[in-house]
Structure formats: C-alpha cells, structure tokens
Amino acid sequence: MKKILIYTSALILFCSIWLGCKRESDYVKVSVSPYISNFDLRKLFKNADLSLNTENLGGADFIKGVVISNYTGSNTPAGLLVIQNSRIAGSGIDSLRGIAINIGSEASKYIPGDSVHVKVTGSTLTRISGILQITGVSPTNIEKKASGRNIIIRAVNTASLTSRPQYYESTLITISKGNVDPVPATGEKVVGNKTINDGFGSAVVHTEASAAFANQDLTQFADFTGIVFTTSTGPQVWPRTFDDIFPLAVIKPSALVITGYLTDPTGADNNYEYIQFKATRDINFATTPYSIVTCNNAGILAAPATGWALGGVRTYKINITSGTVRKGQFCYVGGNKNIWGANSTDISSAVWLSSTQYSTVNSVDFGTATTNLLANSGNVAGIAVFDGIRVDGNTIPLDVIMYGGNGAVYSAGPPEAGYRITNTDKYSTIQSRKTVAFYGAGTNTSKFAFPTTTGNFTHLGGVYDAKTGLWSTGRAAQFITLTSTSPLSVIETVPGFTTVVN
Numbered sequence: 001m002k003k004i005l006i007y008t009s010a011l012i013l014f015c016s017i018w019l020g021c022k023r024e025s026d027y028v029k030v031s032v033s034p035y036i037s038n039f040d041l042r043k044l045f046k047n048a049d050l051s052l053n054t055e056n057l058g059g060a061d062f063i064k065g066v067v068i069s070n071y072t073g074s075n076t077p078a079g080l081l082v083i084q085n086s087r088i089a090g091s092g093i094d095s096l097r098g099i100a101i102n103i104g105s106e107a108s109k110y111i112p113g114d115s116v117h118v119k120v121t122g123s124t125l126t127r128i129s130g131i132l133q134i135t136g137v138s139p140t141n142i143e144k145k146a147s148g149r150n151i152i153i154r155a156v157n158t159a160s161l162t163s164r165p166q167y168y169e170s171t172l173i174t175i176s177k178g179n180v181d182p183v184p185a186t187g188e189k190v191v192g193n194k195t196i197n198d199g200f201g202s203a204v205v206h207t208e209a210s211a212a213f214a215n216q217d218l219t220q221f222a223d224f225t226g227i228v229f230t231t232s233t234g235p236q237v238w239p240r241t242f243d244d245i246f247p248l249a250v251i252k253p254s255a256l257v258i259t260g261y262l263t264d265p266t267g268a269d270n271n272y273e274y275i276q277f278k279a280t281r282d283i284n285f286a287t288t289p290y291s292i293v294t295c296n297n298a299g300i301l302a303a304p305a306t307g308w309a310l311g312g313v314r315t316y317k318i319n320i321t322s323g324t325v326r327k328g329q330f331c332y333v334g335g336n337k338n339i340w341g342a343n344s345t346d347i348s349s350a351v352w353l354s355s356t357q358y359s360t361v362n363s364v365d366f367g368t369a370t371t372n373l374l375a376n377s378g379n380v381a382g383i384a385v386f387d388g389i390r391v392d393g394n395t396i397p398l399d400v401i402m403y404g405g406n407g408a409v410y411s412a413g414p415p416e417a418g419y420r421i422t423n424t425d426k427y428s429t430i431q432s433r434k435t436v437a438f439y440g441a442g443t444n445t446s447k448f449a450f451p452t453t454t455g456n457f458t459h460l461g462g463v464y465d466a467k468t469g470l471w472s473t474g475r476a477a478q479f480i481t482l483t484s485t486s487p488l489s490v491i492e493t494v495p496g497f498t499t500v501v502n
Contacts, residue, residue, distance in 0.1 A: 032059030035117075037087035038097035041125070042166070045132060050125040052134070057121065064117045066149045068098065068172045068227060071108035073241035075211035080133060081107040081142070082227055083116060084152070084171050096152055098170030098227070100133040103142065112240075115146040130230040132169060153225060155431060155443050158201035161228065165235035174225040175203060175237065176428040176443075177248065179470045184218045190245065191215065193236070196224060199425035199462075199471040205245075206236040213242035221468070222247045223430060246433055251423050253469035254398035255283045256290060256385050259330065259499045260459045260491060261403075263451065264376040265341030266484065270359035272341045273374045274334025275383055276459075276491065277353075278499045279325040280466035285353065289321045291386045292333050292354075293397075295409075295419060296372055297379040303411035303418045306393035307438075308384055311366030316373055319364060319389045320353045327466070328501055330492050334373065335359070339491070340455065344484040350492075365391070376454075379407030380447055382419060382439070397422050401475070402439055403448035403458070410440025425462060425474035451479045457491050463500045475499070 036057050044050055044057075054061060065085035069076045076082070077100070084098035101107075101118060110116065119141040123134050156173040178196035190207045191214040205224050207214055225244040226237040239245055260276035275292065293308045295315045304310040311317075318333055325331045331351040335358055339345040358373045375381035381404045384397035400421050410418035418438035421427040426446040429437055436442035451458055456479035463473035480491060492498075 034060055035062045035064050036060035036120075037095065038063065038065065038083075038085050038099045039087055039095040041099060041120075042097055042132065045125050045127075047127075052120050052123050052125055054121055061121045062117050062119050063099065064115070064145075065099075066112075066151055067110045067114040067116060068112055068151055068240075069107065069110070070112050070240035072111075073212050073239070073244075075208050075213070075238055075240060076107075076227070077129075077131065077229060077238075079104045079107050080131070081110055081116075082170050083118075086152075094154075096154065096171060097167075098172075100131055100170050101137055101142075102128070102133050102135045103137055103139050106139040106142075110144070111147075112151055113148045114144055115149045117143045117145060130232055132166075132230070153432060158196070158198050158203040160200075161203055161235055161237075162201055165228070165230055168228045168235065169230050170227065172225065172227055173237065174223055174432060176223050176431060177423055177470070178203075178205070178222055178224045179468060179472075180218060180220050181472070183468075184220055188218045189215050190218045190239075190242075194218065197470070197472050199474040204234070204236045206238050213239075216242050219245065219247040221250055221470075223433070246430070248423070248430055251469035252387070252398060253280060253466055254385055254387075255279060255281055255288070256331070257399050257464050257499060257501075258383055258385065258401050258460065259475075260457060261374055261383065262334075262340070262457050262482075263372075263374040263381075263403075264455050265338075266344065266455055267341045269341075269372055269376070271335030271357050272338060273358075273372065274332050275374070277331050277333070277385070278464075278501060279327055279329050279331060280464060280501045281327045282325070284324045285320045286322050289319065289389050291320060291389045291391060292318045293367075293384045293386065293391060294373055295382045295384075296370065296375045297381060297407045297409055298372075298375060300379055300407045300409060303409055303440075305417045307417070307419045308386075308395065308397070309366055309392045311363070312368055313370060314367075316358060316367035316370055317363045317365050317391060318354050318356050318358075321389065323351075323353055325351050325353070339486050339488065340457075340482040340484055344482075345486055345488070347488045350488055365389070375404055377450060378405055380404045380409055380439075384419070394420075396420050396437075399424060400439075401426065401448065401460070402446070404450055410438050412441070416441070423469075425471035448477045453479065453481065455482060456480060457482050459491060459494050459498075461494065461498050463502065465502050467502075472502075473500075 065083035069082035123136040265272040337348040382402040462475035
C-alpha cells in the first residue's frame with residue numbers, strides 16, 4: 001500500500017510538472033506597438049524637458065495623426081506642425097489629444113487632413129512660450145501617408161476650455177455662439193486678442209498681426225473655430241483662416257425669459273403649478289402678444305411630428321394678450337395664485353400674465369385639459385416662449401428650457417421631428433456650420449434636473465443682455481424649499497442667484 005501511494009504521488013507530481021511547463025509554441029506572440037498616442041505622450045511631461053527614447057515611450061518610436069495646422073492663413077505659431085489623434089481608452093474616455101511638433105519652415109508643407117507618421121525618439125518634449133511641443137525632430141523623420149483624412153472638431157464651451165486647458169491644447173475646437181465682448185466698434189478688425197462670451201464663461205480668440213485675415217472686419221456674434229494654444233495668460237483659440245469665424249444671425253431678444261417654475265405643489269397639482277418669468281423690457285401685451293407652451297412627455301413613444309403644436313395631452317398653450325409688465329419685473333403664468341398649492345400663501349399681488357384653470361379648461365388653440373401643466377417626474381418636459389399667438393410645427397421660440405428625464409422626443413428622420421429650440425444659454429441652432437433646429441439634436445441635450453426634494457421651486461439664475469438676446473452668464477438651477485406660509489419674496493429675492501437683465 002505504501003508503494004502504491006509513493007507511485008501515485010510521483011505520478012501526480014510528474015503530471016503537474018508536465019502540465020505546468022508549456023512549450024514556446026504554446027504562448028501567443030505579441031509585439032509592442034511602434035506608435036504612442038498623444039494621450040499617453042502628453043502624460044509623460046512633468047513640467048521639465050524630457051528626452052524621448054524607446055524606453056520611456058513604452059517601446060514606441062513614432063506618433064501618427066492627422067494634421068490640423070493650416071499655414072495658408074498665417075495664424076499658426078511659426079514652425080509648428082500640429083497633429084491630433086486618439087486611441088481606445090475605454091470607459092467612454094475621450095482620448096482625442098493634440099501635439100505640436102517644431103520643425104521650422106517645413107511645417108508649412110503640410111495641410112489639414114494629411115496623415116503623417118513621425119519618428120520622435122531622440123527628440124525632446126518641452127514647453128516653449130507656454131505651448132507643449134516636440135523639438136529636435138528632423139523633417140526627414142516625418143512621412144506623409146495620405147491626404148484628405150477626416151478631422152474631428154470638438155464642440156467646446158468656454159467653461160470646459162477654462163477648466164481643462166491642457167485637455168484641449170493643440171486640438172481643433174469650435175466655441176458656438178461666441179459674442180464679442182465688448183461689442184466691436186464699427187470697422188473693428190479681427191487682429192489681436194478678442195474676448196468672446198458664450199453664456200458659459202469667456203475665452204480669448206487670437207489673431208496675429210501678420211495673419212492673412214488680420215484686417216478683416218470683426219463680427220459680433222459667431223461660431224469660432226481654431227487650435228487651442230496655451231499662453232502665460234491662459235488658453236487661446238487661434239483661427240486658422242478667416243473661414244474659421246462663422247458669423248451667425250443676431251438673436252432676437254425675448255421680452256420674457258424663463259426664470260423659474262413650480263412642478264409639484266403640496267396636495268393636488270391641479271391648477272396650482274406655475275412658471276416665473278422676468279421681463280427684459282416694458283411691454284403691453286395687448287399690442288405685443290406673446291404665448292407660452294409647455295410640453296409633458298410622460299410615456300411618449302415617438303417624437304412629436306408638430307413639436308410644440310402637437311396638443312392633446314402633450315403640449316398646452318396659454319396666450320398672453322392683455323396686461324403690462326415693466327423691465328426687470330418678475331411675472332407669472334399658471335393656475336391659481338398661490339405659492340405652494342391649496343391654502344398656501346396668496347401671491348396675487350405678483351404680476352400675473354395669465355391664471356388659467358388648466359386642469360378643467362382646454363387650450364384656446366391646442367392642448368387638452370391636464371392635471372399637470374408641468375411634469376414633475378419621468379421623461380423630459382419643457383417650457384417655451386413665443387412671439388405672438390400663432391404657433392405651429394415650424395415656429396421657433398424666443399426662449400426655451402427643458403428639464404427632467406429623457407424620452408423619445410427627437411427623431412433625426414427624415415423628416416426630423418421634435419421640439420424646436422432657439423439660440424439660448426443652453427442651445428445652439430448652428431453647429432459645425434449646420435442647422436441643428438431641435439432639442440436632442442447635436443449637442444442640444446442640456447436640461448435641468450427635477451427638484452431634489454418634492455415640492456421645491458426651481459429658480460434659474462443668470463445674466464441676460466436685453467440688447468443682444470444673449471446670456472453672458474448661463475442659467476443654473478437652485479431648488480428653493482417652500483412651505484404653505486412662504487412669502488412671495490422667497491422666490492423673487494435669492495441673494496447672489498437671480499436673473500439679471502442688462
């Protein structure tokens with residue numbers, strides 16, 4: 001028995017050794033990529049010059065990418081070839097990054113869309129005049145592989161650019177709805193540093209005095225495209241040619257801007273929900289009528305073909321054809337004149353443009369009586385302000401906000417269907433020089449959240465320019481807790497957080 005155990009143990013040991021030792025042919029052979037992405041390359045820089053070699057490049061010798069610099073406009077830092085690339089980074093990470101390569105006059109030989117491979121071992125990663133760049137690359141170490149490659153242009157707002165400048169450095173971006181501040185004087189040129197505001201913050205657009213388009217007239221309102229370069233004062237957007245400044249039609253200011261709403265009063269919602277506005281000028285609605293439309297998309301399965309004019313249980317319209325309001329005043333549209341539902345504070349002393357019993361009265365034009373003028377849970381909902389009382393599927397609002405969840409409210413078509421938007425602090429109708437007319441299309445997906453606590457009033461604070469119709473500070477939401485005895489002032493006086501009309 002002892003011998004059997006010894007033989008059995010020896011056999012097990014032999015099998016274990018035999019199974020544990022694999023032949024060379026049992027392994028999958030892999031090789032290190034000869035290319036490193038800009039995403040990984042940029043992370044190597046630790047605010048000190050770095051000599052690049054195969055070891056610190058993880059076995060790589062090259063970078064490859066698409067050229068975005070364009071010397072035809074003479075508005076690129078001298079000698080810099082700028083390329084961007086991306087790699088699979090997982091978890092939805094945007095790995096698009098750019099890098100500048102200093103090769104002197106040879107840089108002008110390359111045009112946007114060229115695909116190039118660049119040998120970078122033996123060169124140096126450094127910052128010169130604020131710009132992260134690779135120096136010491138021989139022009140002979142650059143090989144053009146193709147032309148006409150697609151160039152990714154990211155839509156970026158100024159707040160994102162300011163908070164993450166190195167993320168966008170040496171990449172091509174577009175800032176939409178840039179409003180030059182201060183307003184350009186007649187005949188003012190694009191040359192120099194121009195501050196633009198897009199409602200999220202401000203950024204600097206830079207044009208060299210030697211640029212081919214330096215003496216072109218500066219437009220007040222435009223989409224500004226360019227390469228981001230870092231300077232001692234922060235990031236700047238450098239348009240490559242005059243075509244990178246795409247003028248937009250001046251926005252029509254709205255006499256009313258949406259500043260708040262109560263979606264969930266205490267008790268029954270019927271006829272106690274309301275919307276708060278601020279007047280941007282004196283207005284007599286008997287001579288200048290307006291209309292307000294709300295949308296409620298609970299359980300929606302298809303995008304509304306006629307948008308805000310769909311009616312039924314989806315959209316409800318209230319016309320404002322009488323009364324007056326003065327610039328800077330808050331005013332209200334909704335049901336009963338109580339701050340937080342039945343038996344709460346009477347706020348009839350406020351300026352009410354309309355008090356409509358929406359749960360029992362159909363709209364005069366479209367929309368059936370509804371328990372909820374304003375949705376308080378579930379799919380996305382919205383509020384829109386219209387000039388006049390005629391609203392159909394093609395009518396563009398003067399102001400619009402969306403809030404809540406998601407829902408099938410947009411279809412790319414053809415034909416497109418959904419809720420039309422306008423240029424506001426949250427939405428852009430021109431993106432990458434294409435019309436984007438609906439909520440849910442392009443980057444028009446911004447919405448406010450439902451209140452964090454049931455019964456909160458949602459107050460929207462920002463700074464609005466009544467002359468231009470632009471928001472110099474975009475609206476942000478603050479949720480205000482109401483009680484049955486809350487005074488009117490609690491929703492009209494919010495220190496440091498109210499809509500200012502300039």
